[in-house]
Amino acid sequence: MTDLNKLTIADARDALRKGDVTSAELTGACLTAIEGAGALNAFVHDTSDIARDMAAAADVRLKGGDAPAMCGIPLGIKDLFCTRGVPGQAASGILEGFVPEYESTVTQNLWDAGAVMLGKLNMDEFAMGSSTETSVYGNAINPWRRAGSDTPLTPGGSSGGSAAAVAADLCLGATGTDTGGSIRQPAAFTGITGIKPTYGRCSRWGVVAFASSLDQAGPMTKTVRDAAIMLGAMCGHDAKDSTSADIPVPDFEAALSGDIRGKVIGIPKEYRMDGMPPEIEKLWADGTAMLKDAGAEVRDISLPHTKYALPAYYVIAPAEASSNLARYDGVRYGHRAKLAPGDGITEMYEKTRAEGFGAEVQRRVMVGTYVLSAGFYDAYYNRARKVRTLIKRDFEQVFEAGVDAILTPATPSAAFGLGEMTSADPVQMYLNDVFTVTVNLAGLPGISVPAGQDAAGLPLGLQLIGRPWEEGDLLNCAYALERAAGFVAKPQKWW
Amino acid sequence: MSIDTNTAARVAKLARIRVEEDALPALAEEFNTILGFIEQLSEVNVDGVEPMVSVTPMRLPRRADAVTDGDQQAKILSNAPDAREGFFAVPKVVE
Numbered sequence: 001m002t003d004l005n006k007l008t009i010a011d012a013r014d015a016l017r018k019g020d021v022t023s024a025e026l027t028g029a030c031l032t033a034i035e036g037a038g039a040l041n042a043f044v045h046d047t048s049d050i051a052r053d054m055a056a057a058a059d060v061r062l063k064g065g066d067a068p069a070m071c072g073i074p075l076g077i078k079d080l081f082c083t084r085g086v087p088g089q090a091a092s093g094i095l096e097g098f099v100p101e102y103e104s105t106v107t108q109n110l111w112d113a114g115a116v117m118l119g120k121l122n123m124d125e126f127a128m129g130s131s132t133e134t135s136v137y138g139n140a141i142n143p144w145r146r147a148g149s150d151t152p153l154t155p156g157g158s159s160g161g162s163a164a165a166v167a168a169d170l171c172l173g174a175t176g177t178d179t180g181g182s183i184r185q186p187a188a189f190t191g192i193t194g195i196k197p198t199y200g201r202c203s204r205w206g207v208v209a210f211a212s213s214l215d216q217a218g219p220m221t222k223t224v225r226d227a228a229i230m231l232g233a234m235c236g237h238d239a240k241d242s243t244s245a246d247i248p249v250p251d252f253e254a255a256l257s258g259d260i261r262g263k264v265i266g267i268p269k270e271y272r273m274d275g276m277p278p279e280i281e282k283l284w285a286d287g288t289a290m291l292k293d294a295g296a297e298v299r300d301i302s303l304p305h306t307k308y309a310l311p312a313y314y315v316i317a318p319a320e321a322s323s324n325l326a327r328y329d330g331v332r333y334g335h336r337a338k339l340a341p342g343d344g345i346t347e348m349y350e351k352t353r354a355e356g357f358g359a360e361v362q363r364r365v366m367v368g369t370y371v372l373s374a375g376f377y378d379a380y381y382n383r384a385r386k387v388r389t390l391i392k393r394d395f396e397q398v399f400e401a402g403v404d405a406i407l408t409p410a411t412p413s414a415a416f417g418l419g420e421m422t423s424a425d426p427v428q429m430y431l432n433d434v435f436t437v438t439v440n441l442a443g444l445p446g447i448s449v450p451a452g453q454d455a456a457g458l459p460l461g462l463q464l465i466g467r468p469w470e471e472g473d474l475l476n477c478a479y480a481l482e483r484a485a486g487f488v489a490k491p492q493k494w495w
Numbered sequence: 496m497s498i499d500t501n502t503a504a505r506v507a508k509l510a511r512i513r514v515e516e517d518a519l520p521a522l523a524e525e526f527n528t529i530l531g532f533i534e535q536l537s538e539v540n541v542d543g544v545e546p547m548v549s550v551t552p553m554r555l556p557r558r559a560d561a562v563t564d565g566d567q568q569a570k571i572l573s574n575a576p577d578a579r580e581g582f583f584a585v586p587k588v589v590e
Contacts, residue, residue, distance in 0.1 A: 101570040199550050213550060242555050311535045322510065329511070331583050336576035345588050350513035362512055366522075367529055369510040370498075383536050385546030390539065392550065426525060427532045443550030468551070 004029035006169045009073050009226040016062055016072045023062065023072030026172070027055035027116050030074045033170045034118065039495040042155075042165040044079060044137040045087050045120035054116040061114055069253075070233040071114025076165045076174035079120045080127055081107050081217075082206040086117075090208040091135040092125045094356025095334040104206025105238045106175065106217045113233040118171050122161030125358045126325065127182055127210045130432040132160025133422060134360045142190060142415050143168040143491040146456035150494070153415040153458070156186030156432075162220045163190040167491060173221040173230050177207060179214045180313055181411075181436025184448035187220055188410035188461025191450040191489060193482070194220040195227045195475070198468045199443035200245035203238035211320035212243075214313075214440040224449065224479045228252035231471065247469065255472030260480045261295030263473075266403040270306035271435060273412065280409045280460065283452045287407055287462040290484035291477070301403060303394040308387050309438040310430060315371050315384035316441075321361075322368025328356060363426065392442040399467050405477045408435050410448040410461035435463060445471045447478045451485040459489065498526045 004026045007015070015021040031048050051074060058072035077083060080090050082100035089095035103111075111117070122140040124132050131154040132140040142155040143164055155164040159176035163186035166174050176183040178196035187194030195218045202217040209215060219230035232252045238244040267288055272281075292298050330336035330352030337351035357365065371380035398406070412434055421429050439446035445468070448461040462481065466474030498506075503523040507514040514522060568581055577584040 098574055101567075101573060200553075239556075239558070243549070243551070243553075245551065245553075246556070305539070308536060308539055311533045314529065315533055315536070326511075330576060331585055332571075333574035334576070339586060343586060345586050346511070347513075348586055349511040353511055354513040357512065362510075363522075363525060363529075366503075366506050366510045366512065367526065370506045370526065370530075371533075373506070373509060380533065380536075382546050383539075383541060384533075385548075386541035386544040387536055387539050388547040388550075389544050390541070392547065425528045427528055430532075441550075 005033045007172060008222050009172050009229050010223070012073055012172055013069050013229070017067070023055040023058040023116060024052070026072065027051050027074045027118070030118055030171050037168055037170050037495055040141045040143060040164045040168055041138055042122055042140050042161040042168070042170060043076065043119040044122045044161065047086055047117050047119045050086070051116050051118050054111070058114045058116060068113040068233065069229050070110060072116065073172050074116040074118050075110065076118050076121045076162060076171040077107060078159055078162050078175050078177060079123050080177050080208045081175060082208065083107050083117065086120065088120060089136070090126050091123045091137055092356065092361065093136045093335060093358065094328045094353070098333050102206060105203035105240060106207065106234045109236060110233055115233065121165055121174060124158035124160065125361050126208065126321070127158040127177055127179055128321070128360050128364055129157045130181070130185055130429055131418070131421060132157040133418060134358050136358065139418050140164050143495065144190060144415060144458055145491070145494065146458060151417045154189065154418050156189035156415060158182040159186045159220060163187055163192060166190070166192045166220050166222060168495070173219055173226055175217060175234070176220045177215060177217045178440065179210050179317060180440050181433040183218045183220060184436045184446055184461070184463055185411050185432055187448040188450070188459070189415035191459030191487065192220060192222055193224050193227045193447065193449055193478070194218060195231060195447040195471070196439065196445065197231060197235060197471050198445045200243050201235045201471065203241040203244045205238055205240040209324040211317040212324060213320060214317060224475055224482045225253060225256060227447070228256060228475045250472050252472050252475055255476045256479045257476060258480050258483055260291065260477055263296045263404045263477060264402050265291050265296045265298050265477070266301035266398050266406040267298060268301050268303045268306065268406060268408060270303050271408045273434065277413060279454045280412065283460050283462060284407070284409050287451050287481060287485070290481060291407065294480045294484055299403065301398045301406070303398065303438070305387065305390045305394050306438060309391055309441055310434055312384040312387040312391065313433070313437045313441060314430060315380050316388065318364040318368030319372050319381050320368070322365045322372065325361070325365050328353065388441050391438055395442045395444060404467070405474055406465040408463045408465065410435060410463040414454045414456070414458035414460055439465055444468055445474050447474055449478045449481050449485070450487040451481065452487065453489060459487070498523045498530065
């Protein structure tokens with residue numbers, strides 16, 4: 001069998017179980033692909049020795065005959081997940097040299113299921129960004145290019161390394177995290193599938209915190225079926241995360257019948273933005289028609305507070321970040337600034353944080369500090385939390401009226417060129433999350449599915465938003481959309 | 496609401512991030528752009544709306560008040576930039 005790294009998780013699982021291939025072979029193929037893909041700057045910490053050991057252990061387990069679905073499957077892990085004994089720094093200079101003494105629950109669940117860790121993946125610093133340009137490791141590069149152009153494009157962010165690695169077949173799947181769109185936007189930019197589950201589905205324990213009330217981990221994969229398989233292995237109740245849901249995890253893959261007859265798909269009019277590129281509008285209309293053809297009932301709906309989701313997010317997320325990132329003070333881990341004679345502890349904090357945090361992280365920590373400061377707490381932070389209540393209520397009302405899932409574009413554009421957005425003011429970059437951020441504020445599951453290409457041949461994604469805890473139903477709708485869209489394009493190998 | 500360089504300096508101080516004097520005007524301008532964007536929230540009628548505390552309606556779980564972990568001093572100190580005699584070491588705090 002050739003090109004084992006190009007297999008889907010589902011096909012690899014079946015081949016492993018039949019004995020047609022070993023995890024050692026699969027893992028070797030991925031490690032070779034990674035070695036040849038330095039130009040993408042997707043993998044930033046090499047764990048090939050660990051990968052070979054884990055693959056060997058998985059092969060023993062597979063021979064035993066009752067291995068779980070993820071057994072022997074080589075994965076990339078976003079640098080935000082702490083993995084014991086492996087350097088992890090959330091793509092920040094302030095965690096330089098940090099080697100966690102513990103394992104995140106999500107990665108532990110994956111290893112318990114027999115998955116293999118290939119290495120750590122590039123991302124925006126502390127997951128703050130939409131282009132993986134704020135990373136201390138340098139930019140990750142999208143394997144896709146515009147037809148006839150060699151302009152390097154962003155794979156999106158913050159899970160840009162994960163997206164680039166999956167799209168370039170460097171791994172069979174990757175973990176991502178999503179606070180405002182950080183799984184779904186990069187998935188859309190690279191022609192892959194990414195799901196952010198319901199808040200509380202995946203444990204946040206051991207995942208470096210950005211905004212705790214919004215952060216969720218999820219899988220980034222080549223297909224919807226793979227997302228269902230991998231999500232099932234990642235989630236589950238964890239006593240170490242007090243917001244982890246103590247409810248059973250269904251068999252998500254079993255929900256993939258492709259039959260969506262009678263399902264009600266809502267099309268929210270507020271997502272039809274001024275200045276939306278015609279290609280995105282067409283993609284959305286095509287996706288709507290596909291779901292209708294598959295037997296779903298399409299219904300126009302209204303989510304009236306959509307417009308206020310981004311401004312609410314840019315109060316709540318920085319506020320939580322300023323609190324979460326207070327721990328980086330140069331005392332317990334990571335970087336500590338060199339001090340001048342006479343410097344006290346305050347100078348140590350201030351110099352350490354100025355040296356260790358990049359510009360965007362500093363900006364968000366300070367905005368968060370401001371909106372939480374005396375005199376502004378009510379005007380900004382409390383008001384934003386009230387608006388968040390209204391945004392969630394918008395969704396509750398359409399679900400109560402019988403809507404099963406909501407279809408929207410995943411992003412306002414295809415992948416943009418590296419550097420193209422850095423000259424703009426920060427708010428321009430924030431607009432990337434305009435279609436995804438509502439889902440985090442409401443705690444809902446959302447999935448991005450590749451559904452078309454723009455005139456330059458770049459992939460475009462559609463987003464489906466589901467009812468809380470109904471990831472199975474949501475994945476099934478996504479599966480129907482995936483089958484109808486028939487997206488099979490792959491990036492040309494130039495790297 | 497407009498932020499001047501004095502306010503920017505105060506916020507930087509509260510956040511314990513050193514910002515050089517000559518970088519303050521640009522920082523203040525960035526704050527103003529972001530806060531201008533956030534300002535849209537004042538259009539929303541939030542009368543009688545409760546601020547969200549938890550996105551999922553749930554009671555935080557409680558556990559037994561018992562020691563479940565500990566005796567990991569070496570592991571806890573293993574990443575410290577400066578650790579001495581079983582403690583984190585920092586510059587002198589009290590004169």
